Amino acid sequence: MPGPLDGVRVADFTEIIAGPLGGRLLAEMGADVIKIEPPWGEPWRANQRFTPTESRGYMVYNRGKRSLPLDLTRPESQEILGRLIPQVDVVLANFRPDVAAKLGVDYPTLDRLNPRLIYCEVTAHGRAGPEADRPGYDMILQAMSGLMASETKLDNGVPQQIWSTPLIDTTAGFCLAWCVCGALFARERTGKGQKVETSLLGSALALMGSRFLNVEELDRETRLKSLQELEERRASSAGYQELLDASPGSRRQRHHANVYYRVYLTKDGPIGVGCLSDPLRRRLLETLSLADIGLEPGYDPNTPEALAYAKDLESQAEKLFIQNTSAYWLDLLESKGIPAGPVRFVEELFDDPQIQANGLVNEVEHRDARMVKMMGPMAQFSGTPMTADTASPALGEHTGEILRDLGYSDDDIRRWKDAGATV
Numbered sequence: 001m002p003g004p005l006d007g008v009r010v011a012d013f014t015e016i017i018a019g020p021l022g023g024r025l026l027a028e029m030g031a032d033v034i035k036i037e038p039p040w041g042e043p044w045r046a047n048q049r050f051t052p053t054e055s056r057g058y059m060v061y062n063r064g065k066r067s068l069p070l071d072l073t074r075p076e077s078q079e080i081l082g083r084l085i086p087q088v089d090v091v092l093a094n095f096r097p098d099v100a101a102k103l104g105v106d107y108p109t110l111d112r113l114n115p116r117l118i119y120c121e122v123t124a125h126g127r128a129g130p131e132a133d134r135p136g137y138d139m140i141l142q143a144m145s146g147l148m149a150s151e152t153k154l155d156n157g158v159p160q161q162i163w164s165t166p167l168i169d170t171t172a173g174f175c176l177a178w179c180v181c182g183a184l185f186a187r188e189r190t191g192k193g194q195k196v197e198t199s200l201l202g203s204a205l206a207l208m209g210s211r212f213l214n215v216e217e218l219d220r221e222t223r224l225k226s227l228q229e230l231e232e233r234r235a236s237s238a239g240y241q242e243l244l245d246a247s248p249g250s251r252r253q254r255h256h257a258n259v260y261y262r263v264y265l266t267k268d269g270p271i272g273v274g275c276l277s278d279p280l281r282r283r284l285l286e287t288l289s290l291a292d293i294g295l296e297p298g299y300d301p302n303t304p305e306a307l308a309y310a311k312d313l314e315s316q317a318e319k320l321f322i323q324n325t326s327a328y329w330l331d332l333l334e335s336k337g338i339p340a341g342p343v344r345f346v347e348e349l350f351d352d353p354q355i356q357a358n359g360l361v362n363e364v365e366h367r368d369a370r371m372v373k374m375m376g377p378m379a380q381f382s383g384t385p386m387t388a389d390t391a392s393p394a395l396g397e398h399t400g401e402i403l404r405d406l407g408y409s410d411d412d413i414r415r416w417k418d419a420g421a422t423v
Contacts, residue, residue: 010032011090012092015043019122021173023092027390030386038070039423059374059391076419078104080403081113085114086113086114093122096123107119111195116187116192120176137169141200144204145201145205145208149244149250168204268326269326271343272340288320
């Protein structure tokens with residue numbers, strides 16, 4: 001059965017992670033996604049490459065697409081775009097403003113070719129404002145958005161980025177695909193295309209959740225005082241730890257003991273325990289035979305006495321968990337209806353029965369790497385299923401079929417390849 005976006009054609013000009021992920025998600029929903037990249041390949045192909053033409057990152061973010069290399073500086077490529085763009089529904093882009101216009105792939109130019117076009121772009125900082133033209137990557141936006149400071153992780157006094165995954169890029173990729181779906185639905189009602197602007201900055205702030213919330217009547221005075229302290233400490237060349245101490249949000253995260261939503265060490269390994277409601281917290285206390293006056297009405301958790309009490313309670317819980325195995329605790333907590341799970345490693349997941357039962361791991365045949373296990377579709381549609389069973393394309397793998405679909409002859413294709421416009 002076809003996917004929910006069957007019949008939608010996408011021209012994906014994006015590179016690296018955020019944009020390509022957005023294109024991949026659209027492909028998984030059934031869209032025909034054509035990856036347009038330079039004849040020498042986009043940079044992510046060569047990042048820690050392990051096949052002649054691809055890296056693991058490229059394989060992950062570009063599966064399910066077709067490849068059409070184009071040198072956009074050449075008139076032959078512009079001629080091809082002149083035929084392609086009127087036949088696509090969506091363009092994905094992550095160019096700087098000056099580059100897009102120079103290459104003839106900016107929104108005003110493409111809108112003239114196809115007024116029904118959805119032009120969805122992702123930039124680092126957004127198109128407006130003093131930093132609109134600044135380049136930026138995931139780590140830069142972790143720093144500039146407050147996300148890195150909120151983590152409060154230091155190594156020799158230096159704030160540390162989130163290394164395990166490109167968190168902001170990934171969120172931006174989902175945002176891109178989400179916005180495309182909304183714009184396509186709007187076009188069904190209005191008949192008109194539009195430009196959609198997304199940014200790494202916007203995605204980063206969305207990830208901050210309640211930390212990016214200022215209740216003016218309650219927080220304004222504290223925020224202004226914090227800004228003044230930060231300015232004074234920076235002027236005096238204070239260390240980063242001193243700067244953190246001037247941030248109320250960071251102090252809250254670092255100084256409060258945590259009993260109910262954390263990882264505990266057991267006799268043979270770590271487990272996560274999550275109790276985000278009063279009934280669950282009381283159930284955990286009952287299971288551990290502990291008491292917490294912090295759950296009593298009117299209790300102020302910010303007094304020195306309360307902080308000391310919470311720290312002692314945390315220590316008591318840690319001493320209990322270390323006395324028995326993970327299996328013991330997981331069985332006990334499950335029997336009490338308390339959410340908990342083991343801390344596992346990636347290597348343990350590919351053959352996990354729960355992951356397999358929900359179709360969350362796929363086996364994909366890759367022309368160079370052969371059989372590859374990777375993430376399956378994240379959602380199950382009962383009538384229009386998502387698919388993730390096609391590998392990332394080789395550079396130029398689909399050039400001939402795409403150009404022939406546009407009405408070009410084999411002689412045309414050979415001539416353009418000889419001219420270096422495509423491969």
